[in-house]
Amino acid sequence: MPGSGARIHAVVNQKGGVGKTTTAINLATALAATGRRTLVVDLDPQGNASTGLGIGPDRRSLGAWDLMFAGAGPGEAAVATAIAGFDLVPSTARLFGAELELAGVSSRETRLRGALRGAGGIYDYVLLDCPPSLGLLTVNALTAARRVLVPLQTEFLALEGLVLLKRTVEAVRARLNPDLAYAGILLTMSDRRNRLSTEVEADVRRHPEFGPLVYDTVIPRNVRVSEAPSHGKPVIVYDMRASGSQAYIRFAGEFLRREEGAA
Numbered sequence: 698m699p700g701s702g703a704r705i706h707a708v709v710n711q712k713g714g715v716g717k718t719t720t721a722i723n724l725a726t727a728l729a730a731t732g733r734r735t736l737v738v739d740l741d742p743q744g745n746a747s748t749g750l751g752i753g754p755d756r757r758s759l760g761a762w763d764l765m766f767a768g769a770g771p772g773e774a775a776v777a778t779a780i781a782g783f784d785l786v787p788s789t790a791r792l793f794g795a796e797l798e799l800a801g802v803s804s805r806e807t808r809l810r811g812a813l814r815g816a817g818g819i820y821d822y823v824l825l826d827c828p829p830s831l832g833l834l835t836v837n838a839l840t841a842a843r844r845v846l847v848p849l850q851t852e853f854l855a856l857e858g859l860v861l862l863k864r865t866v867e868a869v870r871a872r873l874n875p876d877l878a879y880a881g882i883l884l885t886m887s888d889r890r891n892r893l894s895t896e897v898e899a900d901v902r903r904h905p906e907f908g909p910l911v912y913d914t915v916i917p918r919n920v921r922v923s924e925a926p927s928h929g930k931p932v933i934v935y936d937m938r939a940s941g942s943q944a945y946i947r948f949a950g951e952f953l954r955r956e957e958g959a960a
């Protein structure tokens with residue numbers, strides 16, 4: 698990726714438990730495996746990305762809070778994960794107060810963008826793992842990013858959630874970040890034996906606006922994926938042969954073809 702700076706993607710969906718964190722850490726693992734230096738920023742006070750990568754509280758001296766409030770750069774706040782080429786800016790306890798703190802400061806929407814300016818010299822990809830809300834942390838991510846990656850669980854009301862997210866993306870684009878565009882929509886936790894799941898998938902793919910954004914790769918529901926975080930590993934590392942791992946590896950290939958064109 699000659700001289701193009703870091704490609705910053707916000708991994709966003711205001712609905713909880715749809716696979717944002719799983720997607721961020723497995724995509725980052727696959728990107729790092731292809732030699733792309735990758736950073737995940739854990740923007741969720743729950744800290745699931747940090748925990749799921751085996752980065753315990755003892756290794757979280759600086760975190761996403763320090764990027765936004767203490768002038769720390771991504772290189773300073775990042776810690777190495779067990780995967781070569783994949784670093785993490787962890788979540789720390791202070792991040793729990795960040796929504797309120799942001800509300801009270803100037804440049805409340807652009808703090809993260811400012812902090813990530815220095816990322817281009819260090820990383821090829823930066824993935825921002827957002828909390829399940831459209832609050833100021835997510836708005837900071839959408840303001841800092843060039844692309845929005847939306848994990849979507851194929852379930853009842855999936856399209857309604859997308860419409861709400863789209864409004865926020867449009868508001869951020871209009872006011873703060875004119876270059877913001879969608880990377881794509883990744884269908885997650887799919888169960889093709891479940892009729893509702895297949896119907897929702899068909900509805901989303903048929904949708905005039907969202908359909909073209911949907912990746913061909915679908916992530917199946919797979920128990921190995923849900924086991925991996927308690928072992929502190931991305932599922933791709935925990936059990937590479939699992940159906941969920943194979944799907945995330947295929948997804949990373951599709952993601953890269955969309956991002957960088959045919960290699």
Ligand SMILES: Nc1ncnc2c1ncn2[C@@H]1O[C@H](COP(=O)(O)OP(=O)(O)OP(=O)(O)O)[C@@H](O)[C@H]1O
Nearest residue numbers: 713714715716717718719829886917918919922923
């Ligand atoms: N394909 C899958 N198959 C089975 N379980 C999965 C799959 N993807 C994610 N999970 C599990 O579902 C739960 C929610 O996933 P994840 O944490 O990635 O979602 P999230 O959108 O980041 O959630 P939150 O909104 O709370 O941050 C986790 O326990 C995760 O291990």
Ligand SMILES: [Mg+2]
Nearest residue numbers: 717718741745
């Ligand atoms: Mg999460």
